[in-house]
């Protein structure tokens with residue numbers, strides 16, 4: 334798989350067209366690479382196979398909202414850049430054009446976008462969803478793409494992929510995570526939602542409680558699900574373990590933690606894993622975070638959480 338980064342502000346057209354080859358191109362932001370996105374990308378792969386040319390994806394970074402929206406509200410991703418690339422690669426894409434979304438890129442007219450970012454890349458067929466737009470303020474639509482193409486390429490429009498009559502979208506999946514509906518989010522994604530990060534040192538309080546925790550500092554700007562306690566799967570050094578996690582502010586012990594922490598107590602595990610890159614897969618939200626009156630109360634609750642988690646795993650994971 335070939336990754337080609339394009340930055341309009343620091344490259345001229347010759348530089349990004351030099352690497353071009355004949356392809357079928359799927360276009361979109363693709364945060365999460367969810368079931369709707371997978372339909373678009375699989376269609377591009379099929380069309381490429383039929384034509385005997387490469388299957389390419391054009392995606393953008395950072396998210397347009399980060400460039401055009403309110404900078405006070407940082408964007409959180411279902412798949413930060415590297416994990417999106419991994420997911421696209423796993424689908425069998427041959428090349429990815431990652432276009433930097435900048436103010437100057439956002440001002441291109443639809444015709445300029447088509448000429449400079451589709452035609453000049455030797456694209457023979459475009460695949461995008463029914464609501465894909467391009468050019469300044471999203472002025473170009475799929476209905477108009479044929480006119481802008483002017484017989485230089487063909488295209489397919491993917492109809493709306495839905496769940497319960499509602500479009501599957503990155504925005505909807507982020508909302509499900511904000512409500513703690515991690516199972517629904519994973520269903521819409523088509524794979525279990527995971528956050529990748531490094532195990533960092535906490536305050537070593539968990540050990541005193543009898544529930545040692547791996548404190549996971551999320552890599553990149555992952556969308557962390559709603560605060561509370563979850564049943565989780567945990568991946569470290571190629572192995573999978575189960576456990577329970579708290580996403581939250583630890584109000585029993587800490588005042589005003591600026592960001593929620595992600596702490597995992599693993600069942601049947603007692604190794605030192607500081608510094609390891611791990612993945613936390615959120616399986617089920619089981620309760621809200623609470624402020625307890627002292628150590629005995631929180632210990633009793635953590636004991637009940639472990640029972641709840643083990644029961645849930647027993648009933649749901651085979």
Ligand SMILES: Cc1cc2nc3c(=O)[nH]c(=O)nc-3n(C[C@H](O)[C@H](O)[C@H](O)COP(=O)(O)O)c2cc1C
Nearest residue numbers: 535536537538539577578579583584585598622623
């Ligand atoms: C499954 C689980 C549930 C937790 N629930 C709460 C909670 O409801 N309220 C709270 O203040 N802390 C909760 N915690 C966080 C503990 O307070 C935290 O693990 C402990 O303070 C250790 O922190 P440290 O790793 O920074 O030393 C929970 C931790 C785990 C693993």
Ligand SMILES: Nc1ncnc2c1ncn2[C@@H]1O[C@H](COP(=O)(O)OP(=O)(O)OP(=O)(O)O)[C@@H](O)[C@H]1O
Nearest residue numbers: 361362363369461462464465493494501502503504
């Ligand atoms: N449910 C869907 N059905 C069909 N096509 C889709 C669907 N979701 C996205 N697409 C298409 O996939 C490409 C990428 O879309 P985009 O990254 O805007 O995703 P999105 O899920 O619609 O995001 P957002 O929630 O930010 O609107 C576009 O071509 C879009 O039209």
